[in-house]
Amino acid sequence: MTERGETAAGTYERTFVVAAPVARAWQAFADPQEREAWMGTPPPGALEPGEMKLGTIEPNRRLSFSQRPAGLDGWYDTTVTFEDLGTGTRITITRSGFGDSEAWQHFAENTQRGFDEMIADLILYLETGVRGQRHFLFRSGIGATTLQTGAGVRITHVVPGGFAAEAGIQPGDLLLRLNGASMVHASDVGVVGREHDPGTVVDIEYVRGGEVLRGRAALSPWNHGTGEYVGHPGGYPKASLTGV
Amino acid sequence: MTAAKEDVVSAEYERTFVVAVPVERAWKAFVDPRDREAWMSPPGRDPIENPEKPYPADGFPKVEMKIGTVEENRRLTWSQLLTTSSGSQAWIDTTVTFEALDTGTRISITRSGFGEGLEWDLFAQSSGLGWDDSLIDLVAYLETGVNVSRHFSGRSSVGASMEETTAGVRLIKVVPGGFAEEAGMQDGDLLISLGGAGVYRRPDVWFVQREHDDGTELEATYVRDGALHSGRGRLSEKNYTETHGWGGA
Numbered sequence: 001m002t003e004r005g006e007t008a009a010g011t012y013e014r015t016f017v018v019a020a021p022v023a024r025a026w027q028a029f030a031d032p033q034e035r036e037a038w039m040g041t042p043p044p045g046a047l048e049p050g051e052m053k054l055g056t057i058e059p060n061r062r063l064s065f066s067q068r069p070a071g072l073d074g075w076y077d078t079t080v081t082f083e084d085l086g087t088g089t090r091i092t093i094t095r096s097g098f099g100d101s102e103a104w105q106h107f108a109e110n111t112q113r114g115f116d117e118m119i120a121d122l123i124l125y126l127e128t129g130v131r132g133q134r135h136f137l138f139r140s141g142i143g144a145t146t147l148q149t150g151a152g153v154r155i156t157h158v159v160p161g162g163f164a165a166e167a168g169i170q171p172g173d174l175l176l177r178l179n180g181a182s183m184v185h186a187s188d189v190g191v192v193g194r195e196h197d198p199g200t201v202v203d204i205e206y207v208r209g210g211e212v213l214r215g216r217a218a219l220s221p222w223n224h225g226t227g228e229y230v231g232h233p234g235g236y237p238k239a240s241l242t243g244v
Numbered sequence: 245m246t247a248a249k250e251d252v253v254s255a256e257y258e259r260t261f262v263v264a265v266p267v268e269r270a271w272k273a274f275v276d277p278r279d280r281e282a283w284m285s286p287p288g289r290d291p292i293e294n295p296e297k298p299y300p301a302d303g304f305p306k307v308e309m310k311i312g313t314v315e316e317n318r319r320l321t322w323s324q325l326l327t328t329s330s331g332s333q334a335w336i337d338t339t340v341t342f343e344a345l346d347t348g349t350r351i352s353i354t355r356s357g358f359g360e361g362l363e364w365d366l367f368a369q370s371s372g373l374g375w376d377d378s379l380i381d382l383v384a385y386l387e388t389g390v391n392v393s394r395h396f397s398g399r400s401s402v403g404a405s406m407e408e409t410t411a412g413v414r415l416i417k418v419v420p421g422g423f424a425e426e427a428g429m430q431d432g433d434l435l436i437s438l439g440g441a442g443v444y445r446r447p448d449v450w451f452v453q454r455e456h457d458d459g460t461e462l463e464a465t466y467v468r469d470g471a472l473h474s475g476r477g478r479l480s481e482k483n484y485t486e487t488h489g490w491g492g493a
Binding site for chain 1: 261262263376377379380381383384387388389390392393394395397399410411412434436437439440441442443444445447448451452454455467470471472
């Protein structure tokens with residue numbers, strides 16, 4: 001049915017089938033109102049828009065565009081192809097050109113996870129008509145950036161005065177438990193951030209140098225101070241695509 | 245770790261990853277029962293050391309196990325006779341290969357032999373997502389020395405078996421008297437959020453089940469017949485069998 005996006009080597013590719021005619025699937029990408037139904041609306045001021053250039057526009061077949069995330073050097077390319085299956089539409093999304101720097105690594109991981117989530121909202125919208133808009137529900141954050149590793153979620157930067165800093169966390173720490181729940185995936189941080197308001201005091205457990213350490217602090221506002229390390233998470237293309 | 249992720253509905257499971265320890269250490273993590281308890285089994289539930297104990301938890305049917313190939317530091321195979329909640333049985337074959345690299349060990353795992361039909365598809369999906377978690381625990385254990393045991397740490401249940409689809413998590417069977425039923429959900433509903441957090445994948449549900457004790461009241465939103473509904477319920481007791489459990493942790 002689908003393959004989840006790879007996070008390796010600066011590219012992302014996902015193919016999935018949606019039970020809607022190809023003209024309808026195309027419209028979901030090309031019409032700004034339709035796009036908002038599944039991409040959602042970021043909280044005002046939450047994301048700094050980057051730049052965007054449109055490429056190929058072949059209705060019902062192929063759409064391509066390039067984006068430069070705010071705060072990062074260079075552009076990455078997205079190509080979306082549509083294939084009429086009779087019973088539905090096969091959509092393939094390819095993204096490439098992510099840079100090698102640490103900031104690009106963060107951007108790639110976040111934007112790919114975010115895009116996976118929006119694709120679920122796209123399929124939900126096209127197949128049921130319901131605007132799930134599950135993505136932009138963030139309320140709080142841990143005041144740190146992370147990368148997914150083979151061992152779990154590792155801290156890369158800590159924002160001074162935020163949740164992680166107050167809980168004693170340092171770059172390199174491996175997160176084990178948050179608010180009493182074992183954490184395995186980077187998306188677990190997102191679950192906590194969507195469940196709880198900033199200011200909620202929660203426990204955190206982490207590993208440093210072969211030892212388990214514990215801390216407790218108030219959750220930060222979502223994305224507070226972390227954007228500067230990673231560009232904005234999402235590369236939100238809404239405004240720039242108007243008129244496709 | 246670089247992992248090739250499998251098709252989410254595939255009945256086969258395949259993972260390849262690199263762990264930063266020598267091959268002898270990686271091998272021992274699979275063959276030493278104490279090591280296995282640090283990432284694969286709940287304490288006292290090692291299926292080879294304690295074959296009389298239900299694995300992974302009380303209430304599960306007995307798992308028959310046969311060890312196949314044992315080529316030290318290279319290749320290990322075993323088969324398990326697994327039983328679904330309706331009593332269907334199949335031998336699941338697992339093959340683990342080890343390859344020594346300058347920087348560590350490359351481990352490849354394949355699991356196959358799941359039966360046919362929806363019940364086995366769900367079982368295979370639960371098993372695969374559970375193995376994803378356990379392999380992350382394995383790497384954390386080998387690279388930090390800390391027994392993190394994150395997988396079997398559920399504290400409650402949403403009271404339904406689930407299937408992960410491209411649109412999100414679909415409820416397959418709602419358990420009478422459980423959270424999902426109390427919140428108004430029925431078989432076939434698509435679960436959209438729990439406690440205000442969007443739900444996209446089964447691991448999102450597992451995280452919520454690990455975060456909250458049974459009895460905690462949460463709001464859920466779900467889609468049925470093209471409309472969004474919401475309801476509140478109290479989380480059910482942890483139950484690996486009801487939620488089809490290798491992954492219901």
